[in-house]
Amino acid sequence: MTPDLRYPALSDLKAACKGRVPWFVWEYLDSATGTESVKPRNRAALEQVLFRPAVLRGPIVPQLGTRFLGQDYAMPVGVAPVGMSGLIWPGAEAALARMAQTTRLPYCLSTVATRLPEEIGPIAGDMGWFQLYPPKDPSIRADILARARKAGFRVLVLTVDLPGPSRRERQLRAQLAIPPKLTPSMLWQIAQRPAWALGTLRHGQPRLRLMEDYLKLDGNAPSTAHPGYLLRAAPDWDYLHAVRKLWDGPLVIKGVMDAQDAPRLRDAGADAIWVSNHGGRQFDGAPAALHALREMRAILGADMPLIYDGGIESGLDVLRALAFGADFTMLGRGWHYALGALGAQGADHLAQILRDDLASNMMQMGLTHAKDAYSQLWTHGPAPES
């Protein structure tokens, strides 16, 4: 049976994933922070965007290919950085990088991945982006960027929406520490998920390998420090200028929600702004990312490249984000629900779901190019009577 018959939508992959990963892993992947109001807010904002169906336009051949930051991609969709990806599904980083390379979508490797840039860069090839959580120490920062560059990553994503830790109560209830420390209850949960357990045995214990490299060298680190200790910098504008100087390729600033920041980011040399509320994992008081996106596009005008993430589940959602001003969209959890459901094959299957759904909805809307989605926005209202 083809996966399309059993898992035609991301919701099917999500349900299957829940039954195949240990509970504490599910809580890590699926949770947000506080009352988790941002996740449904992101979804509701997307669902409120409606389009006019088009009729009598003859045959439509949707062109999904998109040029973005100097590179051609198969569609305006990519893989957002997810820390500890290899905890969620064994071998996740390599599987996603491979899917990205064969499907021609960007894959953004997190600073806190379980695999090193040197391992994943060659697999992602020209589809590789690298995400930086700001290290405190400038020499570590410079070294990480040099390693990412050498490993073949072309685009740098600086994440700026973690000025401090967030409580993420669901993770606390699941007793999840990063990196994970196994409790008897977790061992019991693992025993009930044999495919995950065997995969993890094969791939080795998920660890923050990149940061571990530096922790070994840091004489000041407390003996109990975990590798994230080195990342606890709250960056400022000077930090951004320093990163801009160090990276000669495209630089994307991720996690921007306030449109007032956007012009200054552009002036500081950002090549793109990634509008995101971190999927609701940082600040429960944040608005829907889609509304921030719209404000940002209004302030910046047409030229500044904008990326959107938060709650995307389908090709239709991609069109909604493009209609509100995005040039490109990303999914974080979605790819991992797919891996949890079907292993590496899940990532390919989700790419196909998104591609087919994008094309099918473009035909309903009479669009050859996805970037023209705004022209079919229902919220324009009926044309004024002349």
Ligand SMILES: Cc1cc2nc3c(=O)[nH]c(=O)nc-3n(C[C@H](O)[C@H](O)[C@H](O)COP(=O)(O)O)c2cc1C
């Ligand atoms: C489990 C998990 C880990 C994440 N880790 C990172 C990370 O290491 N770096 C980062 O910039 N964003 C991280 N994010 C945020 C994602 O890049 C992305 O902004 C978010 O997941 C988008 O929302 P979505 O999951 O609804 O698609 C993480 C998100 C999740 C769910």
